[in-house]
Amino acid sequence: MANSEFQYVRLHETWDGLAPDNWIVVRIDGKGFSKFTKRYDFAKPNDRRAIDLMNAAAVEVVKQFVDIVVAYGQSDEYSFVFHEDTTLFDRRAFKLATTIATTFSVEYALQWPQFFPGQPLTRPFPTFDGRTVLYPKLRNLRDYLSWRQADCHINNLYNTTFWSMVQLGGMTPTAAELELKKWLNQNQGTVSADKNEILFSRFKINYNNEPEVYRKGSVVFREFDDPPPSTDTNIDPHSATNPPTPTQPHQTQTKPLSKTQAEKERKRRQKARVVVEHVDIIKDGFWDSRPWILASRG
Amino acid sequence: MANSEFQYVRLHETWDGLAPDNWIVVRIDGKGFSKFTKRYDFAKPNDRRAIDLMNAAAVEVVKQFVDIVVAYGQSDEYSFVFHEDTTLFDRRAFKLATTIATTFSVEYALQWPQFFPGQPLTRPFPTFDGRTVLYPKLRNLRDYLSWRQADCHINNLYNTTFWSMVQLGGMTPTAAELELKKWLNQNQGTVSADKNEILFSRFKINYNNEPEVYRKGSVVFREFDDPPPSTDTNIDPHSATNPPTPTQPHQTQTKPLSKTQAEKERKRRQKARVVVEHVDIIKDGFWDSRPWILASRG
Amino acid sequence: MANSEFQYVRLHETWDGLAPDNWIVVRIDGKGFSKFTKRYDFAKPNDRRAIDLMNAAAVEVVKQFVDIVVAYGQSDEYSFVFHEDTTLFDRRAFKLATTIATTFSVEYALQWPQFFPGQPLTRPFPTFDGRTVLYPKLRNLRDYLSWRQADCHINNLYNTTFWSMVQLGGMTPTAAELELKKWLNQNQGTVSADKNEILFSRFKINYNNEPEVYRKGSVVFREFDDPPPSTDTNIDPHSATNPPTPTQPHQTQTKPLSKTQAEKERKRRQKARVVVEHVDIIKDGFWDSRPWILASRG
Amino acid sequence: MANSEFQYVRLHETWDGLAPDNWIVVRIDGKGFSKFTKRYDFAKPNDRRAIDLMNAAAVEVVKQFVDIVVAYGQSDEYSFVFHEDTTLFDRRAFKLATTIATTFSVEYALQWPQFFPGQPLTRPFPTFDGRTVLYPKLRNLRDYLSWRQADCHINNLYNTTFWSMVQLGGMTPTAAELELKKWLNQNQGTVSADKNEILFSRFKINYNNEPEVYRKGSVVFREFDDPPPSTDTNIDPHSATNPPTPTQPHQTQTKPLSKTQAEKERKRRQKARVVVEHVDIIKDGFWDSRPWILASRG
Structure with a gap:
C-alpha cells in the first residue's frame, strides 16, 4: 500500500504566494450575522458588548502575529494589515486568510462567555470568513482604511437615525425606512448633514456626541514604551512610499535585517502594548504621530 | 465624508471562483500541532480522545454543509469533499476555505472540554488552516482520497513501531529512530512488512490487530434510511464519470433540479444520519455499496 | 555592475502552469478584423481566399505542435485543442497562448501574398490575440467545440440572409437589418427555419446548398495511413472519459510512455497527414470514426 | 441547432485583468533562437542586422500602442512597459501579452527581407513568446530595467571575450570556455575587470570601445518637439512614486483626464517621435532628463 502511485494528485495543488512589495490586508466578516445578532438580542443600533468582544478578539490576533502593523474594525468586520515586506507563511494567501480567520473566530467563541454571560452559544456557532x-x-492602503472608516460613519449615521425614529419616535421600521429613503432621494450629496438634523431636531440627539467607538470604529496597533530604534526615529512619516533616491539600488532599502536584529525587533514588537483606539484614520494626524506603524523596515 | 473617493480600492479585490465541473477538496491542517499535542500530553502514537474530537468537529461541519459529500480525516488533518456541481458561495475559494476552517476550528475549541475535561485550553488556542x-x-478525487489513506497507514505503522520501541522496548527516541532508519534504508520497498515483523517479533504486537480507527483513519458521510430517489437507484456506481453518450448534450446531464426538487433534496440531506466509519476507501467496495456519495446530480 | 542587487525583481514573476488532467484550448481571434476586412475588400458574407488562408495557417500550426489533437476554425477565429496529458512548455499558459498566437499570426502574414496576390499588407498588420x-x-471539450460550430452556423445563416437581402434584394443594409430583427423578434425559437425560408422564397437560395466550408467551418486533424498502434485499436471511442475501473489505480492509466515509445509516437504524429474538413462535429459520427483524435494516451 | 445548450462552457473562461496601480511589463523572447541564429549565420558575438531588425520591430510596437512608455531590448528579448494607469484591453493579461507578442513577431517577419536580403525565411518561422x-x-520597475541592462552587460562581456578567444585567439570553443570558467572561479567578484583585462592584453581590444548598442542594449521611447503640458513641466522626476501628501485623497492624484483631454494626450503621443538610444538606464541621468517617460498622469 505504498502511496507513490497516488502522489501525482499533489500536482493539482497550486502555489498561492502573494506578490512581493504589496501591503496585504486580510479582511474577515461575520457569517450570517444579521440572524446571529437577532438570536442573541444584540442592542440596536450598536451593542457595546459585541463591539468589545470583536476588539478583544482582534487584540489577541494582533498580539500573536507581529507582522500585523495595524487593524481596523467596525460592525462585524475587521481588517488586518500585514506589512508589505512580511514573509509570514511565505505570503501564501490561503495560509494567511485561514489562519487569521480561525484565530479570530476561536477567540470570539472562547471569549464570548465573558461578554455575554448567561447566554451560552448554540449552533450554528459564530464564525468569520476571510479574504486577502x-x-x-501605501497611498492605496491608506485609501482602503479610509474607505472602511467612511463606510462605518455612513452606516452608523443611518442606523442611529433609523433606530431613533423607531425606538424614540415610535415609528414602525417600515415607516422609518420609507421616510429615510425619501430624504435620501431628495437630498443626495447632503446626506450626513440632513440626518444629523433629523436626529437633533426630532430626538434632541446630537450625533457628534454619540460615542466615538460607534462613529469611528476601532483601530488596533502597537504602542512602545521605549523609543523606536534609531533608524526609524528621524524618518519622514511618509517614507515608506519614498523610494530611496534612485542611485541607491533597492537592495539597500530592503536589506534584510541580520538574524539577530530581526529577532530583537520581533521581541520588541511582542513586548509592545497592543492598544485599541476610536480615532480618525482618514486624516494624516493619526499616522503622523505614530510613524512606526507604516514605516519601511530598514 | 462620503466614501466615494475611496471606493476605487475595491478594484483591487480579485474574483476567486473555482472552475466549474471540478470536485473541490478543502483540506484543513492543525497549526503547530506538534507543540500543541505536547502541551496537552496527547498519548503516543495515537490519542483516542483527540481523534474523537476531530471526528466530532468534522461531523458538525458535514451536517452544516449539505454539499459536502464525504470527508476523510487522520492525525490533525481533515479533507472535506464538495460535489463537483456545488454552487455554494458561488464556488469562491476563500469563502469555502475560510468557512470550513473556521467552522471546524470553533467546533474543536468549543467541544474540547467534553473530550479533555479538566484540561482547559490556554493560548495559543488550537486552530486549523485550510486550502482548496x-x-x-472522479478518478483524480478517488486517487486523492487513496493518497491520504495510504499516508495514514504509512505514518501510523511508523509511529506504532517507533513508540513500541520506546515505550515497550525501553529504547531512547534517538536510538529507536536510528534503528528504524537503518531498516528503512536496508529494506526499501518492503518497508511495511518489515515493520510489521519488528512489531510482532519484539513486542508481540500484531499490527493488524491495532484498532482500525488508527490504521484506516475516519470517513464521514451520510446514511439514508429511505432509499435514494428513483433517479439514483439504478445508477452505475461509476456513473459520475460516465458522460452521457455524446449524442446527449451536456445540458441534459446537469439540468439543474427545479427549485422545489432542489429544496426537497437539501432537506433529505439535512435529515440524513452523518456517520463516521474507519474503513478502506482505496478499494472499490466502500464506494460501490454507497453509490449515492459520489453520484452525479440529475 | 553585477546584477545580483536587481535580481529580486524575478520574485514578481508568477508561475502560470495550467492544472493537470484538463483539456487545453488555445483560441485565437483576429484583432480589429471588421476594419481589416473592409480595408482589403473581403467578399461578403464569406471570402473564400480569407478562409483558405486561415486554414493554411492553422495546418502549419497543427503540423508544428504534435500535441494539438484537433483544431476548429470559423470566421477570424481558430481553436487549437491540446491533449489533456500534454506537458508542452510545462503547460505554462502564457507560453502556450503566445506561441500559438504568434506562430499563427506569422503564418498568416507570410502566406498572405499567395492568397491575396497584388494586395500587399500595410500597417497595422493583421494579428491574432489568444487565450487559454x-x-x-471530455464532455466539456466536445460541448465547447459544438458551441463554436453552432455559433458558426447561426452567424453564417444570419449573414447569408442579410447579404442576400442587400446584394440580391437591393435593400439598404439598414433596411435589411431592421427586417431581420423584426422576424427574429416575431419568431424566437424558430429562427433558423425562418431565415431558411426567407432565403429560399425571396432569392431562390437553398441554404443547405451553400458550401459546407461556410456552414460548418473547418476542422483540422491528423489522418494516419498506418493503423494506430494496437493499444488504441480496440478502444471504445469514448474511452478517454471512462476512467479505468477504480481497482486500477490512476498510475496504470497514465503510465508515461517509455522514452523510446514517446519518441516513436511523436514521429508517427509528425509523419501523419494534417487534413482540413468541413463536417459536423456536434454529432458523434465524426469522433466515432476517428477514435484516435481524443483517445487517452496509454 | 441553437447553441444555448453549449454556452455553459463559457463559464470555464476566467477573468485575467491585472491588478490596478501596478506597472505592467510585457517581455517577449525569441523562440528557439540559438538554432535560428545558426540557421541564418548570425555574426558572433553580435549581429548588427539582427539587432537593427529587433529595434525596427520594437519601434513599430511602441508607435502602435501609445500606453507603452518605454521599451528595452537586448539579444533576442524585448521588454515593453505599460504605464501603471493603463486601461488598454481592461488590463487583461492574455490580450496584452498576445497582442504585443504577435505584433512584434509579424513586424519581425515582414521586415526581415530589408535586413537580411537574399536570405528568405523558411519554416519554422521566427516567433517570440511573451508574458506579463x-x-x-516605480522603484521595482526601475530595478527591473536595471536588471535587464546589467544582464546585457554581463552576457555581452562574456560573449565578446569568448568569441575573441575563438576568432582572434584561435582557440577552440571548448578550450575558450574552459579557460573562461577557470578565471571566473578564481576571480569571483572581480569578473568584469578580469575579462576586460584578458580582452585588452590578449587581443588589444578595449571593451569600453565596443559599440554602445552591444554594451547597453536599446532603449525605445518618445521624444516630443513641443514641451510637455504644463502639469508635467515642474514635476520632480521621481514624482510618480511620491504619493500626494496624504491629506489629498487618491482621487485627486489619478482623477481621470476629461475625455477631450485624454484624446488630446493620445494624439500628442501618436505624433511624438519614437527614438532608439543605447544609453545607461541604471543611473538616474536618463530618467531625470526625460521626466515625461515615467511621470504620473494627472
Missing part, C-alpha cells in the same frame, strides 16, 4: 487583498502603494 | 484543491475527474 | 481555456471533462 | 509581469512601485 493586495495594495501596491 | 480542484480535481477534474 | 481549460476543460476538465 | 507586474511591478507595484
Whole structure:
C-alpha cells in the first residue's frame, strides 16, 4: 500500500504566494450575522458588548502575529494589515486568510462567555470568513482604511437615525425606512448633514456626541514604551512610499535585517502594548504621530 | 465624508471562483500541532480522545454543509469533499476555505472540554488552516482520497513501531529512530512488512490487530434510511464519470433540479444520519455499496 | 555592475502552469478584423481566399505542435485543442497562448501574398490575440467545440440572409437589418427555419446548398495511413472519459510512455497527414470514426 | 441547432485583468533562437542586422500602442512597459501579452527581407513568446530595467571575450570556455575587470570601445518637439512614486483626464517621435532628463 502511485494528485495543488512589495490586508466578516445578532438580542443600533468582544478578539490576533502593523474594525468586520515586506507563511494567501480567520473566530467563541454571560452559544456557532487583498502603494492602503472608516460613519449615521425614529419616535421600521429613503432621494450629496438634523431636531440627539467607538470604529496597533530604534526615529512619516533616491539600488532599502536584529525587533514588537483606539484614520494626524506603524523596515 | 473617493480600492479585490465541473477538496491542517499535542500530553502514537474530537468537529461541519459529500480525516488533518456541481458561495475559494476552517476550528475549541475535561485550553488556542484543491475527474478525487489513506497507514505503522520501541522496548527516541532508519534504508520497498515483523517479533504486537480507527483513519458521510430517489437507484456506481453518450448534450446531464426538487433534496440531506466509519476507501467496495456519495446530480 | 542587487525583481514573476488532467484550448481571434476586412475588400458574407488562408495557417500550426489533437476554425477565429496529458512548455499558459498566437499570426502574414496576390499588407498588420481555456471533462471539450460550430452556423445563416437581402434584394443594409430583427423578434425559437425560408422564397437560395466550408467551418486533424498502434485499436471511442475501473489505480492509466515509445509516437504524429474538413462535429459520427483524435494516451 | 445548450462552457473562461496601480511589463523572447541564429549565420558575438531588425520591430510596437512608455531590448528579448494607469484591453493579461507578442513577431517577419536580403525565411518561422509581469512601485520597475541592462552587460562581456578567444585567439570553443570558467572561479567578484583585462592584453581590444548598442542594449521611447503640458513641466522626476501628501485623497492624484483631454494626450503621443538610444538606464541621468517617460498622469 505504498502511496507513490497516488502522489501525482499533489500536482493539482497550486502555489498561492502573494506578490512581493504589496501591503496585504486580510479582511474577515461575520457569517450570517444579521440572524446571529437577532438570536442573541444584540442592542440596536450598536451593542457595546459585541463591539468589545470583536476588539478583544482582534487584540489577541494582533498580539500573536507581529507582522500585523495595524487593524481596523467596525460592525462585524475587521481588517488586518500585514506589512508589505512580511514573509509570514511565505505570503501564501490561503495560509494567511485561514489562519487569521480561525484565530479570530476561536477567540470570539472562547471569549464570548465573558461578554455575554448567561447566554451560552448554540449552533450554528459564530464564525468569520476571510479574504486577502493586495495594495501596491501605501497611498492605496491608506485609501482602503479610509474607505472602511467612511463606510462605518455612513452606516452608523443611518442606523442611529433609523433606530431613533423607531425606538424614540415610535415609528414602525417600515415607516422609518420609507421616510429615510425619501430624504435620501431628495437630498443626495447632503446626506450626513440632513440626518444629523433629523436626529437633533426630532430626538434632541446630537450625533457628534454619540460615542466615538460607534462613529469611528476601532483601530488596533502597537504602542512602545521605549523609543523606536534609531533608524526609524528621524524618518519622514511618509517614507515608506519614498523610494530611496534612485542611485541607491533597492537592495539597500530592503536589506534584510541580520538574524539577530530581526529577532530583537520581533521581541520588541511582542513586548509592545497592543492598544485599541476610536480615532480618525482618514486624516494624516493619526499616522503622523505614530510613524512606526507604516514605516519601511530598514 | 462620503466614501466615494475611496471606493476605487475595491478594484483591487480579485474574483476567486473555482472552475466549474471540478470536485473541490478543502483540506484543513492543525497549526503547530506538534507543540500543541505536547502541551496537552496527547498519548503516543495515537490519542483516542483527540481523534474523537476531530471526528466530532468534522461531523458538525458535514451536517452544516449539505454539499459536502464525504470527508476523510487522520492525525490533525481533515479533507472535506464538495460535489463537483456545488454552487455554494458561488464556488469562491476563500469563502469555502475560510468557512470550513473556521467552522471546524470553533467546533474543536468549543467541544474540547467534553473530550479533555479538566484540561482547559490556554493560548495559543488550537486552530486549523485550510486550502482548496480542484480535481477534474472522479478518478483524480478517488486517487486523492487513496493518497491520504495510504499516508495514514504509512505514518501510523511508523509511529506504532517507533513508540513500541520506546515505550515497550525501553529504547531512547534517538536510538529507536536510528534503528528504524537503518531498516528503512536496508529494506526499501518492503518497508511495511518489515515493520510489521519488528512489531510482532519484539513486542508481540500484531499490527493488524491495532484498532482500525488508527490504521484506516475516519470517513464521514451520510446514511439514508429511505432509499435514494428513483433517479439514483439504478445508477452505475461509476456513473459520475460516465458522460452521457455524446449524442446527449451536456445540458441534459446537469439540468439543474427545479427549485422545489432542489429544496426537497437539501432537506433529505439535512435529515440524513452523518456517520463516521474507519474503513478502506482505496478499494472499490466502500464506494460501490454507497453509490449515492459520489453520484452525479440529475 | 553585477546584477545580483536587481535580481529580486524575478520574485514578481508568477508561475502560470495550467492544472493537470484538463483539456487545453488555445483560441485565437483576429484583432480589429471588421476594419481589416473592409480595408482589403473581403467578399461578403464569406471570402473564400480569407478562409483558405486561415486554414493554411492553422495546418502549419497543427503540423508544428504534435500535441494539438484537433483544431476548429470559423470566421477570424481558430481553436487549437491540446491533449489533456500534454506537458508542452510545462503547460505554462502564457507560453502556450503566445506561441500559438504568434506562430499563427506569422503564418498568416507570410502566406498572405499567395492568397491575396497584388494586395500587399500595410500597417497595422493583421494579428491574432489568444487565450487559454481549460476543460476538465471530455464532455466539456466536445460541448465547447459544438458551441463554436453552432455559433458558426447561426452567424453564417444570419449573414447569408442579410447579404442576400442587400446584394440580391437591393435593400439598404439598414433596411435589411431592421427586417431581420423584426422576424427574429416575431419568431424566437424558430429562427433558423425562418431565415431558411426567407432565403429560399425571396432569392431562390437553398441554404443547405451553400458550401459546407461556410456552414460548418473547418476542422483540422491528423489522418494516419498506418493503423494506430494496437493499444488504441480496440478502444471504445469514448474511452478517454471512462476512467479505468477504480481497482486500477490512476498510475496504470497514465503510465508515461517509455522514452523510446514517446519518441516513436511523436514521429508517427509528425509523419501523419494534417487534413482540413468541413463536417459536423456536434454529432458523434465524426469522433466515432476517428477514435484516435481524443483517445487517452496509454 | 441553437447553441444555448453549449454556452455553459463559457463559464470555464476566467477573468485575467491585472491588478490596478501596478506597472505592467510585457517581455517577449525569441523562440528557439540559438538554432535560428545558426540557421541564418548570425555574426558572433553580435549581429548588427539582427539587432537593427529587433529595434525596427520594437519601434513599430511602441508607435502602435501609445500606453507603452518605454521599451528595452537586448539579444533576442524585448521588454515593453505599460504605464501603471493603463486601461488598454481592461488590463487583461492574455490580450496584452498576445497582442504585443504577435505584433512584434509579424513586424519581425515582414521586415526581415530589408535586413537580411537574399536570405528568405523558411519554416519554422521566427516567433517570440511573451508574458506579463507586474511591478507595484516605480522603484521595482526601475530595478527591473536595471536588471535587464546589467544582464546585457554581463552576457555581452562574456560573449565578446569568448568569441575573441575563438576568432582572434584561435582557440577552440571548448578550450575558450574552459579557460573562461577557470578565471571566473578564481576571480569571483572581480569578473568584469578580469575579462576586460584578458580582452585588452590578449587581443588589444578595449571593451569600453565596443559599440554602445552591444554594451547597453536599446532603449525605445518618445521624444516630443513641443514641451510637455504644463502639469508635467515642474514635476520632480521621481514624482510618480511620491504619493500626494496624504491629506489629498487618491482621487485627486489619478482623477481621470476629461475625455477631450485624454484624446488630446493620445494624439500628442501618436505624433511624438519614437527614438532608439543605447544609453545607461541604471543611473538616474536618463530618467531625470526625460521626466515625461515615467511621470504620473494627472
